[in-house]
Amino acid sequence: MLLSVQKIFVENFRNIKPLPIEFAPFINVVFGKNGNGKTNILEAIHLLFKKKSFKKNTGFSQILSYDNEDPFVSIKAAISTTEGLQNLSLRISRDKTEHLLNGKKSKTIRNGTTLFIGPFDSGPFFLGAGERRELIDELICETNDDYKKILKKYFVALRFRNILLQKKPVKYHEQIKAINLQMGEYSFFLHFARNQYVENLNKYLTETYKQLFSDEINLKIQYSPTLPLGRSAEEISKIFATSVEKDEKVCHTTVGPHRDDYIVLFNNYNAVEFCSLGQQKMAYLSILFGHLDLVLEQHDLKPIILIDDISGELDSVRWLNLINFLSKRRQQIIITTANEAFKDALNTIQHAKSIFVSSGEIYTT
Ligand SMILES: Nc1ncnc2c1ncn2[C@@H]1O[C@H](COP(=O)(O)OP(=O)(O)O)[C@@H](O)[C@H]1O
Ligand SMILES: [Mg+2]
The missing domain is CATH 3.40.50.300 (P-loop containing nucleotide triphosphate hydrolases)
Structure with missing residues (x-):
């Protein structure tokens, strides 16, 4: 180590x-x-x-x-x-x-x-779902090698699905069926890992915020997936199948873990809408420092x-x-x-x- x-x-x-x-x-x-x-x-x-x-x-x-x-x-x-x-x-x-x-x-x-903490990153983090996903993915990958692998596989499958939607090759229907099944499995795994990570992180956020900023704020992060949580891989595959018609029109995959978001809740209000820039920065720093406590206590990593x-x-x-x-x-x-x-x-x-x-x-x- x-x-x-x-x-x-x-x-x-x-x-x-x-x-x-x-x-x-x-x-x-x-x-x-x-x-x-x-x-x-x-x-x-x-x-x-x-x-x-x-x-x-x-x-x-x-x-x-x-x-x-x-x-x-x-x-x-x-x-x-x-x-x-x-x-x-x-x-x-x-x-x-x-x-x-x-x-x-x-x-x-x-x-x-290493974990890099720079205050300027809080701006993009509160501006876009993509930035939020990217950071949380990176944090999860730090202690979960399987997550890293499945995430990679998911993106390979997603790229292939999008190509199928655009080009509609001869065996289009069979291929899209097969890729929906794969993506159902990967999504099931990603959902589970993201949800579990967020639940774990939430054990630390309020306390970290208090230690750093001496304020009693209830700070939480909420996982907001585009597909419903708690479904089996098979059920998720079916959702991918039913979205094919809509996806064909726009030529890309409109649902799935690549479109998920996280909502930062500051005293139960969405930090994006409710917080000052200063509070957003403090919430952002608390998420990173909270993550450090999580990996230390649960994985003995420093x-x-x-x-x-x-x-x-x-x-x-x-x-x-x-x-x-x-x-x-x-x-x-x-x-x-x-x-x-x-x-x-x-x-x-x-x-x-x-x-x-x-x-x-x-x-x-
Ligand atoms: N590829 C490069 N080659 C040489 N100097 C570089 C290069 N990229 C950035 N710099 C120089 O690095 C300096 C900025 O360093 P930085 O570490 O950001 O400073 P700070 O001390 O403010 O953090 C600038 O003077 C810039 O010109
Ligand atoms: Mg500098």
Whole structure:
């Protein structure tokens, strides 16, 4: 199981200089003026573990340093795990990605990953069902490998169903019957897992909100699927079959887990309609921190927490709540800020490591 990242070394990654950066096992405070590379450091760590950036539409050409020596990006790290110290590396070039654990090919590192928390993501999360699904899917996948597999299969089937609806090949009727059966099975599984995850998460949200923001708010998330819950795979297949006529007209699949939504309830009101932007941000942060409590208590997992500049979202009373909250967690946290007072407050946490970034160069004390 992953415990922490001890050291990273990047080459040709954005503006970060190829010098080793060392981290402490618990709190790390990355401080620097805007535009110096704080978020880039978090991105490098996230990319190394998840093989994708937390930034949208970010590919090789975005991350490759403007003044690269060679056209490849390399991120190497020494990571501490329950099996001892290991080497994890990612090397990306235009046509190839190589992810190695101790020099050997690894799909992903088992039982351990990162969670990125950035306040700007709360905007899209409250704007669109797609964003909500994407985040919740990612959170479920963290502890449920079967979910990841079935979700992939569902999307393959969905794409095929949509092609059938558009092209209506010779064996159209048999094929669509078969795909409806498959999609019924996958949907049944996805429904169950999503519903169960949300029920679990709800055990934490109100308490997390209270700890972080000192307010007694009843915070809940409600799963809102397009197909009725509690039906068997067979029954769901039948719903897919009955929607064929409608789907044919628009040439795509109009119901199913790919159209599901989640409703965030803030004192039983829909947060999208009822909450201020500030409250939405607080609810969003509570969902992510609540998830961290869930994976810790129910799966004994401690992902590396990457927190990008949330000081601006919180007043100074709430800084203290957050600092108190973070100092109690015995897991690695890498938090960035451009706010000197917030940095100083964070550095009062015992054993916090201070990391200063200037023009992509890192100085530690
Ligand atoms: N591909 C790249 N090559 C070199 N520099 C980059 C690249 N992408 C972004 N940068 C630089 O990284 C800096 C922004 O870094 P960032 O980590 O977002 O700063 P902050 O400290 O504000 O979080 C900017 O100066 C930008 O020019
Ligand atoms: Mg930043």
